[in-house]
Amino acid sequence: MGYWNARVEGMSAADIHELQFKLLKTQVYRLYSFSPFYHERMKAANVHPDDIKSLEDITKLPYMYKKDLRDHYPDKLFVGGQEELVRYHVSSGTTGKPTVVGYTQRDLDNWSESIARAMTSVGLGRNDVIQVSYGYGLFTGGLGAHYGAEKIGATVVPASTGNTERQLELIKDLRVTAICCTPSYFLHIAETAEKLGISIQKDTQLRTAILGAEPWSEKMRKRIEESTGINAYDIYGTSELSGPLFTECTAKDGMHVWGDLAYVEVIDPDTGERLGPGEKGEMVITMLQKEALPIVRYRTGDITSYDDSPCACGRHHLRIARLSGRVDDMLIIRGINVFPSQVEYTLMTIPELGEHFQIVVDRKGVLDNMLVRVELKPSAFSDKIADLMKLKKNVEYALRNSLNVAAQVELLEPGSLARFEGKAKHVIDNRSD
Template sequence: MEHNIWNPKMECADRETIRQMQLEGLKKTVKTCYERVPLYKKKFDAIGLRPEHIKTLKDIRHIPFTTSDDLKENYPFGMFAVEKEKVIRLHGSSGTTGKPKIVGYTRNDIENWSEIVARVICAAGGTAGDITQISFGYGLFTGGFGLHYGMEKVGAMVVPVSSGNTERQLMLMQDLGSTILVSTPAYALYMADVAEKIGVDMDKIKLRLAMFGGEGHTEEMRRQIEKRWHLLATENYGLSEIGGPGYSGECYKQDGMHIADDMFITEIVDPDTLEPLPMGEKGELVITPLVREAMPVLRYRTKDISWLNDEPCACGRKSLRMAKIQGRTDDMLIIRGVNVFPSQIESVLMAMSEVEPHYEIVVTRENYMDRIEVKVEVSNPALLDKFTELEQLRGKIRHNLYKTLNIDAKVTLVSGGTLKRFEGKAKRVTDLRNL
């Protein structure tokens, strides 16, 4: 596998060079936002802040945050900083309720987007010789088009299959000799299930690399996918509000996601106080894009929990790296006063060979008390007829969950193929408390 660096000048730049670029980009973006986006003029004027007050990178802490509510309240075009005639593309969040958060792109924005996705692809090991099967949905969701344009920039062949119709996906994967899979991790697992069910010879599949996005996954789930598909699985991160995927992505070392520092300023803040946290401390990820023309945003609160690492990577890149998302400030479950992230439960289950990588978390309220139930599929179907062994497994899972969560969870074991499968973003939590 080749491990080229797409843009050594930027990806291997020293921190001082990057800081200078970031300061120039920040000043320019602040000025644009203040002069062209009414929301920011209003926010700045309310606290007496002017663009010229931003003199150093540390001054970013004086700038008000931008939230998803700001985007919703200015739907559809209120956040744009250019005339609609200059916007050549619209995308939006993949939210299932309410109106999407619309984002716009100029021709330059599309070019910059392709550039940073190309970096992520090369970091993972993608090359011009690859055949890439993109199994993301195409549409308002940024994932499909983002990886598509990046792959074309690198020179890879793109097969834009989109999501769904899994048997057809597997047929094309075999017939075309796809070497890279782009999908959600949940769909990759589902595809592996279907492949085994219909008798696909996995040794004849040529996939060598998977590039996952759209949702996070634990290390345990990653190892399962790598084992079943015989490939290297990497994760990349981005969100519509800051332009889509490409903001960060893992290299082949799988040791944190490299951030495109020349195009973004990244902060970690305390989710409660909103004060910036030092390098290495866990908190909420806040992102400021520096080169966006159509829709610049300042200090966007992602609600995602991570931490940063500024040590140079063994791959040769010197860019900041972010840890895998640990959960979200808004999908965190509070069960009897205890904070629970679904990813913690996934880590426990994926480390156990006795269960399949398909589960559902059900939260209910009984007698004013929150209760959590974890449904998971059993690997060995014969076990379902052996009461004693089944109870022992149930007890083992409950014990392991308690060690991690510090609360007691009800465990329900079900037969393989029982729980819902996902072709897009997996919805693992069913919260029945407010119904």
């Protein structure tokens, strides 16, 4: 099993914890001295850097929220002057102000290092041609994957998003072996290939896909892998943390969070109670070495669980599970919590259904109404109304069983829903409040 950085990746769990404690101490002293924001927050929480006597004492530190980044727009949370910065990224705010992330050279180096380890852990290296089909620019996806791929000596095709036929031409002609993009965009590329009569397996060298920036299910992975013959890996990261950072290794059993760079906690989002291995909750991340925009106990809003047992690949860096969604993506339908990822998972268990779906929520009087619109597979598309009615009933039954709330189902002709080059929009919530 190849390591990019054997000294760090091969560390024992005890050594990782010892290193994390040292890095945490250093970061907390630094912030107490140089960040007015953290200084005030720590004072308000009645905690001094000297109170951090073990790694577990991290729980004494206050949380940091996305709102803090917005409230301190654009750069009031930064530590150090503009002369220390070498780059900005800006995330598009779906609500309110965008958030700005600044990077020192060391921040960029650590970011690339994280991706370099991740890409090596899925078997990529100097002999690979990696097409980066995440957006380049203010969004962190494109440049993040780009510099990681260059670092391991791979050849990069900076395709960015869009012009799917051209993407396929590049994949064929430049003998691309791996691609980085969103799962929904990969599906779109695969569909386009099929339409053009290109077999990804036979006509291209593409064998690896690193897919992320939106939640996707294990069933979706199976489908992608079976229909295209590639290995699909999950990747996690957000702009506040730097950008895309952590992927699964070849064991495909959770994404390794490099312990020298980040410390993960999972908590109950309502009570703040710390959860144990395997328990689902909100992920709270502390970036242990970030310089320009420090991130300590950041409430990511992402729902996952962690596993700190040794991985089959031999690494002891803890793994986080595929995201189940975001705290704020959760739909409350008639008082029941519903994650779009649960809907996707259930739909993918039904072989007649395609990969594209949409959830529409309305309120009629006081009752919430959930409509799930899903495309049929071309092979399942039929003119026989009786067959379709039966299938519709089956899908409604399956959804009701897994979500504990009734959903209406509309079966659609293949290709009728909008396709996305970046993140897919799976939910339309028409309720006014």
